[in-house]
Each structure stands twice: as C-alpha cells, then as structure tokens.
Amino acid sequence: xxxxxxxxxxxxxxxxxxxxxxxxxxxxxxxxxxxxxxxxxxxxxxxxxxxxxxxxxxxxxxxxxxxxxxxxxxxxxxxxxxxxxxxxxxxxxxxxxxxxxxxxxxxxxxxxxxxxxxxxxxxxxxxxxxxxxxxxxxxxxxxxxxxxxxxxxxxxxxxxxxxxxxxxxxxxxxxxxxxxxxxxxxxxxxxxxxxxxxxxxxxxxxxxxxxxxxxxxxxxxxxxxxxxxxxxxxxxxxxxxxxxxxxxxxxxxxxxxxxxxxxxxxxxxxxxxxxxxxxxxxxxxxxxxxxxxxxxxxxxxxxxxxxxxxxxxxxxxxxxxxxxxxxxxxxxxxxxxxxxx
Amino acid sequence: xxxxxxxxxxxxxxxxxxxxxxxxxxxxxxxxxxxxxxxxxxxxxxxxxxxxxxxxxxxxxxxxxxxxxxxxxxxxxxxxxxxxxxxxxxxxxxxxxxxxxxxxxxxxxxxxxxxxxxxxxxxxxxxxxxxxxxxxxxxxxxxxxxxxxxxxxxxxxxxxxxxxxxxxxxxxxxxxxxxxxxxxxxxxxxxxxxxxxxxxxxxxxxxxxxxxxxxxxxxxxxxxxxxxxxxxxxxxxxxxxxxxxxxxxxxxxxxxxxxxxxxxxxxxxxxxxxxxxxxxxxxxxxxxxxxxxxxxxxxxxxxxxxxxxxxxxxxxxxxxxxxxxxxxxxxxxxxxxxxxx
Numbered sequence: 001x002x003x004x005x006x007x008x009x010x011x012x013x014x015x016x017x018x019x020x021x022x023x024x025x026x027x028x029x030x031x032x033x034x035x036x037x038x039x040x041x042x043x044x045x046x047x048x049x050x051x052x053x054x055x056x057x058x059x060x061x062x063x064x065x066x067x068x069x070x071x072x073x074x075x076x077x078x079x080x081x082x083x084x085x086x087x088x089x090x091x092x093x094x095x096x097x098x099x100x101x102x103x104x105x106x107x108x109x110x111x112x113x114x115x116x117x118x119x120x121x122x123x124x125x126x127x128x129x130x131x132x133x134x135x136x137x138x139x140x141x142x143x144x145x146x147x148x149x150x151x152x153x154x155x156x157x158x159x160x161x162x163x164x165x166x167x168x169x170x171x172x173x174x175x176x177x178x179x180x181x182x183x184x185x186x187x188x189x190x191x192x193x194x195x196x197x198x199x200x201x202x203x204x205x206x207x208x209x210x211x212x213x214x215x216x217x218x219x220x221x222x223x224x225x226x227x228x229x230x231x232x233x234x235x236x237x238x239x240x241x242x243x244x245x246x247x248x249x250x251x252x253x254x255x256x257x258x259x260x261x262x263x264x265x266x267x268x269x270x271x272x273x274x275x276x277x278x279x280x281x282x283x284x285x286x287x288x289x290x291x292x293x294x295x296x297x298x299x300x301x302x303x304x305x306x307x308x309x310x311x312x313x314x315x316x317x318x319x320x321x322x323x324x325x326x327x328x329x330x331x332x333x334x335x336x337x338x339x340x341x
Numbered sequence: 342x343x344x345x346x347x348x349x350x351x352x353x354x355x356x357x358x359x360x361x362x363x364x365x366x367x368x369x370x371x372x373x374x375x376x377x378x379x380x381x382x383x384x385x386x387x388x389x390x391x392x393x394x395x396x397x398x399x400x401x402x403x404x405x406x407x408x409x410x411x412x413x414x415x416x417x418x419x420x421x422x423x424x425x426x427x428x429x430x431x432x433x434x435x436x437x438x439x440x441x442x443x444x445x446x447x448x449x450x451x452x453x454x455x456x457x458x459x460x461x462x463x464x465x466x467x468x469x470x471x472x473x474x475x476x477x478x479x480x481x482x483x484x485x486x487x488x489x490x491x492x493x494x495x496x497x498x499x500x501x502x503x504x505x506x507x508x509x510x511x512x513x514x515x516x517x518x519x520x521x522x523x524x525x526x527x528x529x530x531x532x533x534x535x536x537x538x539x540x541x542x543x544x545x546x547x548x549x550x551x552x553x554x555x556x557x558x559x560x561x562x563x564x565x566x567x568x569x570x571x572x573x574x575x576x577x578x579x580x581x582x583x584x585x586x587x588x589x590x591x592x593x594x595x596x597x598x599x600x601x602x603x604x605x606x607x608x609x610x611x612x613x614x615x616x617x618x619x620x621x622x623x624x625x626x627x628x629x630x631x632x633x634x635x636x637x638x639x640x641x642x643x644x645x646x647x648x649x650x651x652x653x654x655x656x657x658x659x660x661x662x663x664x665x666x667x668x669x670x671x672x673x674x675x676x677x678x679x680x681x682x
Contacts, residue, residue: 057613229608251608263606267570267592270620272398277618279611 004043004085007034011104012318014069018059021256021326026059027075027319035108036085043085044097044107044114046315046338050078050128051322053161054281056255074102078128080117081107082341091116096341098127105315105338121297124341129333130166130296130307133282137249138166139292140285143174145247145278146223150175153217155236158227159197160187162307162333163249167225168197169305176223179216181232183328190331195306209235223247229254234263240273248279256326308332315339345384345426348375352445353659355410359400362597362667367400368416368660376449377426384426385438385448385455387656387679391419391469392663394502394568395622397596407622415443419469421458422448423682432457437682439468446656446679462638465682470674471507471637471648474623478590479507480633481626484515486588486619487564491516494558496577499568500538501528503648503674504590508566509538510646517564520557522573524669531672536647550576564588570595575604581614589620597667649673 008031015028037043055077058069069075079101083091088111091097099114101107117127129135141163148154154171158164159180168178168191179199180191188200199216206212213221213235220241226233229251237246254261270277285292299305310330312321315338325334349372356369378384396418399410410416420442424432429452432438440455442448458468470476482504489495495512499505500521509519509532520540521532529541540557547553554562554576561582567574570592578587595602611618626633640646651671653662656679666675 057609226608229606233606233608248608248611251606251612254606254609261606261609262603265570265574265592265595265602265604266607267567267574267589267620268398268595268602270589270618271592271622272620274620274622274625276620277611279608279613279615279617281612281615284615 004034004036007045007084007106009034009104009106010315011074011102013072013074014059015072017061017071018056018256020258022056022059022323024319024323029316032104034106037087037108039087041108041110042083042088042091042097042114044079044081044101044109045084046079046081046101046105046107047096047341048080048125048128048311049103049315049318049336049338051318051325051334051336052077053250053252053255053325055322056326074104076100076102078133079103079107080124080128081114096124098132103318122300125309125311125333125335126300126307128335129162129309130300130305131293134162134333135166135296135307136285136289136292137282138163138170139296140282140288141247141249141280142167142170142223142225144285145276145280146171146225146245148174148176148223151177152222153177153179153219153241154223154225155179155181155213155217155221156225156227157181157232157236158250158252159191159200160184160331161227162309162330164225164227165191165195165308165332166305169195170299171223172196173299173304177219179213181228187331190308203232210238213239220244225249226251228252230261231263237266237269237275240269240275242273244273244275246275246277248277252326309335311335311337313337345375345377348386348425348447350375350445350447351656352415352443354413354415355400356413358402358412359397359597361599363397363400363664365660365664370657373445375447378428378449380428382449382451383424383429383432383438383455385420385422385442385450386425387420387422387442387446387448388437388682389421389466389469389652390444390656390659390677390679392659392666392675392677393418394591394593394596394666396663397667415445417441417443419474420444420448421465421469422455437465439473444659463641466650466652466674466676467641467648469676470503470650471641471646472634475503475674476507476637476648477626477630477633478623479504479511480637481623481629482588482590482621483508483511483564483566485626486617486621487512487566487586489515489517489564492518493563494518494520494560494582495564495566496520496522496554496558496562497566497568498522498573498577499591499593500532500541501525501672502568503650503671505566505568506532506536506649506673507646510536511640512564513537514640514645518560520554522569528672531649544573551579554580561585566590567592569593571602572604578607578610578616581610581616583614585614585616587616587618589618593667650676652676652678654678
C-alpha cells in the first residue's frame, strides 16, 4: 500500500448560496480520492487553513473581481501545507508551502502555484498573516492609497482584525497618531496596551460613533482605513480633514445585508473635504509584493510589528470558524489547524 | 459732480440662511455708496455676473472648504467688469477684468485681485465660462482625476451644465466614448447634435436610470464625472468597470435636501471595481491654471470646443437666476448682464 493509498481526503463544497448571513447549511463535506501528482506537480497536505471575510463575496453569484465559487464545487482560500509527494524539481517532500488552494486535506498542484516557506524567518502561520496577503493588504492599502505623514491621524476600523492591527502598527511606524475601532473591551485593551494604538473606541458600547470619533480625533481624520463600511464609516466620513484618504479594504458590515444597505450619501462631504476613496484588493499589487515582504520582514525582525492569530483545531470546524468572522469573535487572524506540522 | 458721485451702487446680501431649496427671501438688496479706489486699487463696474451651484453650500453655516457667506453681508462670486476709475499702474480705465468680487454694481478692489481680459482671444463672457473657472474645473477634474484613455467610456452627469458640456467635449478630444445625462430632450439633443456626444440620457423620462445607463454604456463605465450626486450617481456606481474613476465635482441633487440624503452605501461596489472617488474644487489646481488655459484656448481656437451661455438681463434678477440653477433651467453657463459692455 503506497502512502497515497493510506491517505484520506475530504473537501468542503459550496452547498447553497447564502441569503444574508451564511450558516453551516451553505457548506457540505465530501469524501474524495487523493489525486496523484504528475510531472511538475506536488501533493500537499493541508496544515493551516485561513478563513477571510472577503470570501463571503465569492459565495454570491455576482459580478466581482474574482469569479464566484461554483455551486457544489470546492471552495478555495489561503492554505499552508507540507509537500508529501513530489514530481517537481523545485519542491521536495517535507517542504512547507503557502498558496491559494482548495479547501481539502490534500491538494495536487503545480509547483508554481505555491511559494516555499522559510521557517527560519518566522513561524509557519506568519505566512498566512503578517508575511502573507494579510500583511501585504495592510501595507499597500495604507502606504500606497493612504500615504500617512508624520503627525497625521489615522483611524482604522476592524482594528483588531488581522489586517486592521497591522495597519495600525505600520501607521505608528510612519509617525501617525492611530485610533482603532473594535467590538469589545478585550480587543481595545489589546490594541492600546500590546500594540501601542493611541486611542481606541469600542463601537458596541459607543451609542454615538461620531461623537466618540470626534473625541478620539481632536484634529480630525486624515486617513480612514476602512474594513467595515456601514454606520462606522458614515461617522468617519463626517470628520474627514481636507485631502483625507480612505483606503477601502473591506465592508464586512455590508456583506450579509439584504436590505439595500442604505446610508447617508457621501458625495457632498467628499467635495467639501476633497477626500479620496479608493477600493483595492491585494492582487492589484502583485508586482510589488517583494517590496512589501521586505519591509514587513524587517519590521517583524526589529520587533516593531506584532501579529495575532486565533487557531481552531480540526478540518470539520472550518465552516464554523468562517461564520465566526461575522460575529466579530476573532482577535487577529482566524486560522484552522487541519493537521500536524 | 465727479463720475463717482454720479454712480449708484447696490449690493445683494444674504438675508437669511436657506433650509432646503433657497427662495428670494434669502436675499436682500441694499443701496450703498460707491467706494473710492486708493493706491493700487481700481473701481470696477460689474458687467456680467455668474451664478453657480456651489454657492448654495456657502449659504449654509457649515464647515467647508470656503467660509460660509455671512448673514447680512454681501455675497460674492465670479464677475466680469470694466475699470471705471484707476489708481493702479497695472490697470487702466476701460480695461475689462475678471475675478471673484462682491455681488454689487461697483467694486473697489486691489489690482491683483482681478485678471485682465484679452478680448482678441474670445468674447468677454468666455472668461466666466470656458476660459474661466468653469473650463478649468472641467479640465482638471477630467484630466487629473479621471485620466481618460482612448476608447474608454466617460459618463457625465449634469452634462448640459456649464462644466458638464466642457467635460464631455474634452473627453471626446481625448478619444473617449461620451455619454451625457441631462434633464430635457432639448438638452440631450443639443449635446448629441451640437457637441458630438455619443449617447445621451434624459433622466426625467428614464424611469430606470441603471437600465438606461446599461444600454448607453454596453462596455460599462470607466469614468463617471459627477456633477449631481443622488440617484443618478447611485445608478452609475453600479456599472463601474475595474479601476474606474469618479471625479466628484458637484452634488446639486443633494445641496437642498433636508432628509439626510439616504442612498445605497457604495463601499462594496468600490472594492469590487477597485474604483476611485475624489472630491475636488478648482482652487486645488491654482498653480496649474496656465496649463489649463493654454489647452482650453487652443481647443477653442481650433473649433474643438464650444460653450454655451444663458444670459438674463438686470441686476435685480440675480437671485431668480441663481434659483433657476436648481430647477435645471440653464443650458450651459447662467450669467446675468448687469450693465453695458
């Protein structure tokens, strides 16, 4: 019996498209054979799997920057794994790799679809976090669109999320005053005490977001890094300084809304402030990733950048961990440990 | 009796701040002495006076890029006039000048506050229109923020307004496909037949703006030059192509609203399209005006650029002409002829 014959594969498929908030019923598990790698391919055992808010968009059947997930087909996302069979010159058995792979225990993929991980720089999970697309999203959104200057006020929503907490720390590195918005006192305390945010707001206990922001930002807002959309963003947009910038990274408060998501129109406010809003996804910066990884790695090595992860064990718990993102349960990156390192 | 003693001055003051749509009651006329120019100053007789939608914002007592008009104080705006008394080395009696002056028949101002007009290039009124802040607004908003490329689709709202019709023509010069939105068949016919717009939409007779835009823009929208805000902009934002740009010039549909101006939030759409929205006012480009004037003058001389004006006679009709802006009455620039050239 070969190694491959001993392995058991399982996949997570999109069972039906959600209306509003997703539930477990939107997912289904399917036993599946372990495929055989052919020339230039490797068989990768999933170790860590990342669940991210943006994936909610792909569950809808709507025009977007990435194709929707297909019904009854496998979902895919960020995965760290180990090469267990190789027909590749580039990757050997035992190598740890990261890439966007199918949500299954075993993927066969071309060697070029994954990046080899150097564990001497940082632990494995960092490559789905500060040294992965999460860190790069924070880096390019803040620095390319936000362009923080020393002394400016940077407000981050979803500040205790994986992207948000890196945004705040990079803004501090650049000399800005940083205000983080999050959904629990535990999170706001963490941001202030562990990451050095200047001010924080617990939006769940702040009945008037605009007043809370006014108090936290006596000099107005120069950059609003937006991960959430909705009423928090409505309030922030009312306090923009002249020539303010809004990197638009996510809108988690809107993803599950089925009511039209009405809010005050922002055109007049943007004219008055001459504000800029720009949506982006990290793929737009693919040709500059090495620049971002270089800076993020140095800041990490210098101790200027911390990251946080919340790890759930077990492939069977992937759907629930994904659903937890919309309940604001995670501090930092939400990962699932599927198998041993 | 000196010339100055023979003249009669009258001013228009802000009598009260409007709630919603302004009315004649927001303005009052006041007789006033004709001031005497001192060293470096000139006395300018108002010939043409410009009324512009942005002035509505200054009637409110709200934080904005320009100070609000003061209650019981004179309103000011774009004026073309003739020097009738001069204590300046730079300007002589008989010179025609343009500048932002008080709404009165006679202004005394420093020579540096106005620009001398060269009537050999274009008729007087062009200097409040295509060769003035109006033309420059179209030029920098479209070219600096919009950055049209050959073959792209440019949608202009308020397309039959003074700025909008110049935007559309510059977009054509740059090789774009241009779709104009206006509020009457007379206007849309003018845009198509006289200015060469590729498609037009009369929003007043289009019950479903999004469908009308879809039909007019089979390849989606690359640039949406926004003069109006409101439901027209909601529809346009639903049809943005990847990396679309929205120069935000005006939001006339919002200026008089007192209901909170609710509309669908746009964050998710901007992330999906990676769209950019940027508010601007023409003063932001003051150090590049000569570049704009140079191009606008050549296009005008080459016959590539037409402009339109709607002239009402009589200083007493200024408030009514201003109110007409919000009824969509004007094709092109709304001017008031206050005195003979």
